[in-house]
Amino acid sequence: MSTLEEYAAAAAPAPLTREDLLPEGEVKWCPGCGNYGILTAFQKVLPGLGLPREQFVFVSGIGCSSRFPYYINTFGFHTIHGRAPAVATGIKLANPELSVWVITGDGDALSIGGNHFIHALRRNMDLKIILFNNRIYGLTKGQYSPTSQFGVTTKTSPLGVPDYPFSPVRLALAAGATLVARTFDADQNHLQATLAAVAQHKGAAFVEVWQNCPVFNDGVFDDIIGKSFRQEKVVYLQEGEPLRFGQDKGQVLIANGRGMQAVPWEQATPDTVIRHDPDHADATVAFMLADMEEQGLPVPMGILRRVRKPSYDEIMADQGAPAGSVPDISALLGRLEGWTIAER
Amino acid sequence: MTTQGIQEIPHDRQQLERVTVRFAGDSGDGMQLVGGLFASEAAWMGNDLGTLPDFPAEVRAPSGTVAAVSGFQIQIGASTVHTPGEESDVLVAMNPAALRAGLKSLRLGGVVLFNTSSLSERSLQKAGLSPEDLDAMRRHHQVIDVEMSRLCQLAVADTGLTKAQAERCKNFFALGLLSWMLHRDISPTVRWIQSKFAKKPAFADANVKALEAGYRCGENAELAAALPLYHVPEAAMAPGRYANLTGNQAMVYGLMAAACRSKRPIFLGSYPITPATDILHEMIRLRQDGVTVFQAEDEIAAVCSAIGASYSGQIGVTSTSGPGFTLKQEALGLAVMTELPLVVLDIARAGPSTGMPTKTEQSDLLQALHGRHGEAPVFVLAASSPADCFAVAYEAVRLALTYMTPVVVLSDSYLANGSEPFRIPAAEELPAITVALHQDATAFLPYGRDPVTLARPWAVPGTRGLEHRIGGLEKEENTGKVSHDPANHEAMMRLRAAKIHKAAASLPPVQVMGDPQAPVLLVGWGSTLGAITEAREQLQQDGIAVAQVHLTHLNPLPPNLEKVLRSYERVIVPEVNSGQLAAILRERFLIPTIGFNRIQGLPLRARDIHAFVLRTMEESQHVHA
Known part of the structure; x- marks a missing residue:
């Protein structure tokens, strides 16, 4: 090894490890909270991305999910309720090199912060927005949220939730997110694979993570992702593969001219089978996938849509001076139309 | 030419x-x-x-x-x-x-x-x-x-x-x-x-x-x-190059000058609102000159994006008017708690609510001082003429960067749209703004402080070894960790207040204009400077002794203000509101103030101030007789 190489090896930072990301203090979510699994997935995924620790920024709003930045040893900003995408926008535009992640919840992103959420997606802002959806307000102890299902009894809906829920993935697709995915806290492998894919995306990426709140909404997703239901009620999206599910993948979703329907695998024909293509420019199938839960069909997990178009920071770089440049005031003032008053 | x-x-x-x-x-x-x-x-x-x-x-x-x-x-x-x-x-x-x-x-x-x-x-x-x-x-x-x-x-x-x-x-x-x-x-x-x-x-x-x-x-x-x-013969104006600028234009150039002198990039997050929109227009025209302009989805996003940019090491600025300023207040509190530099330009208009959007009013002084929940002190400055918007915007950036804190700049519709000749300064005439991003990772304390300014270090994402967390929760002194400790909270509350009030000592003292021996002092702030000065000059021409001070710094107030106020028998405070500064002066110094207030969406008129001063003096003579 030459001296130069030795020097370079000594100067280069050691690769990021899981230990580097561990928090200084203790993690204070309730025992059994789904957030622990999500945190683990991040600790495992970030070291594999090849970025140094100081390039990561986690920005959050308010709620149980939004305590996340305190529990991962990167740069972190725990902002105010609903505003994380707006703060993250400023962070990203001021330094487009950063990997900026927004950690939010169903109340934070879809209720008080709904406007910032949709506009960050619409602009294709290069942010990774991870929504921990537990369908309840946890930090304020059990009021219904904008994803609580119609009719559910909560502290503020003793006779059942009177309003209809948002579908986060449908909303994100409609708002123009260029990557839309769904995963859940109990499947560590799927969670990690999803986050890793999101990390590679340039543009507005949105992930809905189904997350169990064992205290105020325990088991809310069990009838879909519970061990005994998962095989029949979840379809894992795999690029290029048909949408198969059920025992021995015996069922498949096909297009029936009006939407989708489940049929035995043997009945599927090349004309009707849908091979998953998240990168397809046309969002029609992505919307159908987003609608499946509503239709009582198996719920798709994975990347519903992933397209590439210029992100906001890229467009800004085309339109203005390079990010981080400083004005030359003499030149600027020199250009003003003006007149000179001479010494008398 | x-x-x-x-x-x-x-x-x-x-x-x-x-x-x-x-x-x-x-x-x-x-x-x-x-x-x-x-x-x-x-x-x-x-x-x-x-x-x-x-x-x-x-x-x-x-x-x-x-x-x-x-x-x-x-x-x-x-x-x-x-x-x-x-x-x-x-x-x-x-x-x-x-x-x-x-x-x-x-x-x-x-x-x-x-x-x-x-x-x-x-x-x-x-x-x-x-x-x-x-x-x-x-x-x-x-x-x-x-x-x-x-x-x-x-x-x-x-x-x-x-x-x-x-x-x-x-x-x-x-x-x-x-x-x-x-x-x-x-x-x-x-x-x-x-x-x-x-x-x-x-x-x-x-x-x-x-x-x-x-x-x-x-x-x-x-x-x-x-x-x-x-x-109309030519006026005796100081030699130099001039441009005719509106207040909003001058504000933009003041910000750009401060970015240049501090060598920090500048970021404007804004949402269109009368009469502040021209700041957004003017800034976007200068995008090739090194400013990032973000037209946000709303007022809250505008200020939050500016806070994010400040966190990332730029000079975060947001421009708005009264209704938008109200929406930004929660975020302003976040910037106070996280001790990040931020400049909020509030180009006031007649309120409340939508009020009279194209008409002027000094409506937001109390909102600037006290508009937030909790006690969240910020610097408050006011521009006094269209050309002065340049100097005030510049000073706002200087304070924000020096003290790592939000600064509110008050202007109004009258200054924003009005114009006057602005003598173009050379860059080196402008006061230095020295600021450095923190780099040293040894014994790094996110809430450690400069002993003089009480500013915390500006430690921006992307800097190796400075990874830390900030947020709206109360901070432990030095470490910046979340703290609910009672004594720490009180210490931090006092510290945030001290940071602003200690700065008063370094601010320029107010200058008395007119006759310092006069029995009457006119105290103004912001856009009323022209009308009050004209009234005072007219009174002096009429042989009536009057003194005048005009405030640029409204929080903290200039260090010699109390002494000046106590030197006069009568303190008259003309304002285009129902008496906001008058109330502050009474509360702060326990001196009687006499308000001259017009709230018609119009600038004050010199002759009305003139008449009011005469009437006040006559009344006091009747009392003495």
Whole structure:
């Protein structure tokens, strides 16, 4: 090894490890909270991305999910309720090199912060927005949220939730997110694979993570992702593969001219089978996938849509001076139309 | 260009110290344009000046009605001009509605250049005027009838413009006539037209012809007898290069200058709102010069994006007006808690709620000081003239970066849209702003402090070894960790307050203007400087001793203010609100203050302040007698 190489090896930072990301203090979510699994997935995924620790920024709003930045040893900003995408926008535009992640919840992103959420997606802002959806307000102890299902009894809906829920993935697709995915806290492998894919995306990426709140909404997703239901009620999206599910993948979703329907695998024909293509420019199938839960069909997990178009920071770089440049005031003032008053 | 007066002043011209002109026409008549060009002519001839546009709240109200009248007022002077003028001496009225609207502020006996081509039964009816009303106007003012549209049509007949296009040149005809009347050199306007319409030579030709026809029209026999001819000599202005800037433009250049001097990039997050929107317009024009401009989805996103940019190491700025400022208050508290630099420009307008969006008011002083939950102290500054917006914006950035804290800058509609000559400073004339991003990872304390400024380090994402977490939860001193400790909370509350109040010692003391031995002190802040100064000067000319101070720093207040206030028997506080500064001074210093308050969406008038001071002094004499 030459001296130069030795020097370079000594100067280069050691690769990021899981230990580097561990928090200084203790993690204070309730025992059994789904957030622990999500945190683990991040600790495992970030070291594999090849970025140094100081390039990561986690920005959050308010709620149980939004305590996340305190529990991962990167740069972190725990902002105010609903505003994380707006703060993250400023962070990203001021330094487009950063990997900026927004950690939010169903109340934070879809209720008080709904406007910032949709506009960050619409602009294709290069942010990774991870929504921990537990369908309840946890930090304020059990009021219904904008994803609580119609009719559910909560502290503020003793006779059942009177309003209809948002579908986060449908909303994100409609708002123009260029990557839309769904995963859940109990499947560590799927969670990690999803986050890793999101990390590679340039543009507005949105992930809905189904997350169990064992205290105020325990088991809310069990009838879909519970061990005994998962095989029949979840379809894992795999690029290029048909949408198969059920025992021995015996069922498949096909297009029936009006939407989708489940049929035995043997009945599927090349004309009707849908091979998953998240990168397809046309969002029609992505919307159908987003609608499946509503239709009582198996719920798709994975990347519903992933397209590439210029992100906001890229467009800004085309339109203005390079990010981080400083004005030359003499030149600027020199250009003003003006007149000179001479010494008398 | 350099100033170049018309050297020879004909003996038949009356010399005036100052003159106020109001242009009034339909929204589409181009009054703002020719008003601005008239300002350039005056500046070119070495006058000091102040301008104020007065446009309708609706984009295009029905044409020919009083609601659609767009006005532009300008005062030019042979000595320092403090305001755009109160009553006008000359009114340019392009139609009956403009005549009706403009007469409200024309002095008795003032001159009207009236476009009689616009007269018809229908136009009078639209303006709500009867022929008898016109006759009454003619009795009280010198109305000079000029068939502007017809004469303009004749002048441009050979340029190939359609009749409708030719009609649109009449504003230049009016400007030409006014320029003759006031002895202004039209050559800068001719050059402007030629460069503006370089790609449309027919339009350039027509507008120049209209301008020259208006100028010559003043000489013709019919008008010459009736038209008074004036001249306003040049003012003694400090040597240097000048530009005529509105308050909003000056604000933008002040920010850019501060970015340049501090060597930090600048970021504007903003959402359109009257009367602050021109800051957004002006900034986006400069995007190639090193500013990131983000038009946010709402006021909250605008301030939050600025906070994010500050966290990332840029100078985060957001611009707004009263209603938007209210929406930003929660985020402002976050910037206080996270101790990040932030500049909030609040270009106030008449409130509450939507109020009168195009009208001025010093509405937001209390909101700036106390608008947040918890106790969240911030620096508060106010600009006192259009050109002063430059210095105040610059000072705001200096304070934000030096002390790592939000700063609120108060301006208002009157300053934002008004303009005056701004002497362009050389970069090295501007005070230094030294700021460095923190780099040292050894024993790094996110909430450690500079012992003098109490500023915490600016540790931005991307810096190795400085990974840390901040947020809205209370912070432990030094470590910046979340803390609910009672004693720590009190210590941090006091620390945040001390950071602002300790800075007072380094601020410039207030300067007493006028007679320091006088019994009466006038205390103002913000946009009332011109009117108060004019009133004070008038009182002094009348032999009445008055002193004056004007505040730029409203939080913290200047260190010598209490001593100054206690040196006078009477403290009068003129404001365009119901007494916000007056209340603060009473609360802070336990001194009686006498408010002079007008809340009509209009700037204060010097003569009203003058009269109020006289009345107050008389009353106090009655009490003593």
